[in-house]
Amino acid sequence: MTLTKEQIARYGRQLILPEIGVRGQQRLLQSSVLIIGAGGLGCPAALYLAAAGVGRIGIMDRDVVALGNLHRQILHGTADVGRPKSESAKTRLQALNPDVTLHAIHASLTPENALETLRGYDLVLDGSDNFPTRYLVNDVCVLLAVPFVYGGVIHLRGQVMVVQPGHSACFRCVFPEPPLAGAIPSCQEAGVVGAAAGVIGSLMAHEAIKLLVGIGTPLINRLLTFDGLTARVRDIAVRRAADCAACGEHPTIQGLASLKEPACDIVSEVGRQHSEISVG
Numbered sequence: 051m052t053l054t055k056e057q058i059a060r061y062g063r064q065l066i067l068p069e070i071g072v073r074g075q076q077r078l079l080q081s082s083v084l085i086i087g088a089g090g091l092g093c094p095a096a097l098y099l100a101a102a103g104v105g106r107i108g109i110m111d112r113d114v115v116a117l118g119n120l121h122r123q124i125l126h127g128t129a130d131v132g133r134p135k136s137e138s139a140k141t142r143l144q145a146l147n148p149d150v151t152l153h154a155i156h157a158s159l160t161p162e163n164a165l166e167t168l169r170g171y172d173l174v175l176d177g178s179d180n181f182p183t184r185y186l187v188n189d190v191c192v193l194l195a196v197p198f199v200y201g202g203v204i205h206l207r208g209q210v211m212v213v214q215p216g217h218s219a220c221f222r223c224v225f226p227e228p229p230l231a232g233a234i235p236s237c238q239e240a241g242v243v244g245a246a247a248g249v250i251g252s253l254m255a256h257e258a259i260k261l262l263v264g265i266g267t268p269l270i271n272r273l274l275t276f277d278g279l280t281a282r283v284r285d286i287a288v289r290r291a292a293d294c295a296a297c298g299e300h301p302t303i304q305g306l307a308s309l310k311e312p313a314c315d316i317v318s319e320v321g322r323q324h325s326e327i328s329v330g
Contacts, residue, residue: 051076057149061103074263075103079149081262082106084171086159086187088135089113090122090247091177091201091254097125098255099175100143100150104262107143108171110155111135122244159183164190173261174198175254188213188221189303192296197261199269201254206243206278208250211288212257212269215297219271223291223298246278 053061053072057079064070081104085092088111100107115123115130115138123135130138136154143152159167159178168174168190176187176198184200191198192215200221201210213220253274260266273286295302 051079057103060147060149064102069265070263074265077263078103078259079105081173082108082171083173083175083258083262084108084110084168085175085177086110086183087177087179088123088125088139089119089177089179090203090242090244091251092175093123093125093139094248094251095175095177095201095255095258096139096143097146098252099258100147100152102255102259103147103149104258105149106151106153106171108153108155108167109136109139109143110157110159110167111139112156112158122242122247124244124248159186161186165194168194168196171196173258175258176200177251177254184221189296191215192220192301193303193305199254199257199261201250203247203250204240204242206246207276208246208278209273209275210250210253210257210269211273212261214268214270217270219288219290220294220297222296223294224273224288226291226294243278246276249276249278 053075058065061075065072065075083099083104083106085096085107088096088109092109092111096107096109111134113135115126115133115135117131120126120128125139125142126135134154134156136156140152140154143150155167157163164186174187174191174196176184178184178187187198191213195215197212197214199210199212202208211224212218257268260268271288271290273288275284275286290297292299
């Protein structure tokens, strides 16, 4: 495809980067990303992916905009309160970049619709607000061999990881077993600084762009943690687990029927550093 004059002007600051250039921009325009959750993580991620020129973006969210969302969910405005988040996000992103084809999906991701919803996308961003959905995203992406970017945030802290099915640790490799429900509070219970969600959501978009263009070193087999209180970042090596239920040597999750088992309530603690992260 040939870039138009308008596209050359719009994406000029990316085009001059040797890592991207015209070929990289063409790859972005021909790529597709599904964002699960139009909340604290999905909003900044969606803004940067749409601005970068990702050609097709799906936004899936079951909720409507509430006043308490607005301090961190930056796609939505006061006038959007009561409106489905997916529709609000679509309107904002269409105004930002008409190059992007947008799909608003006002629904929860469930075992019944997950395969159909995720199939056909090049990449998935998991900005969901509950851990059953996180496990479901992981399992379906592994089944479909679709890479995804995971992010979590709470208080002033967050973490990001990239999963490349068949080549890296998956979410279940790192967090294999859920503890009791309620062991890790939600953002509603524990609070979150909006800018912290913005940092993590932006990192998720940054990793997505690297994967779509094929540049740099993605966060594969690495869990990046961000402590906004001390402004420190850690890079923790993780490894694929041979006994992982999703991607191990003898996986027990092998099809749609496996996904219809009851989902876990909360992610497990894997080391003291990981137990503090909730969802956006």
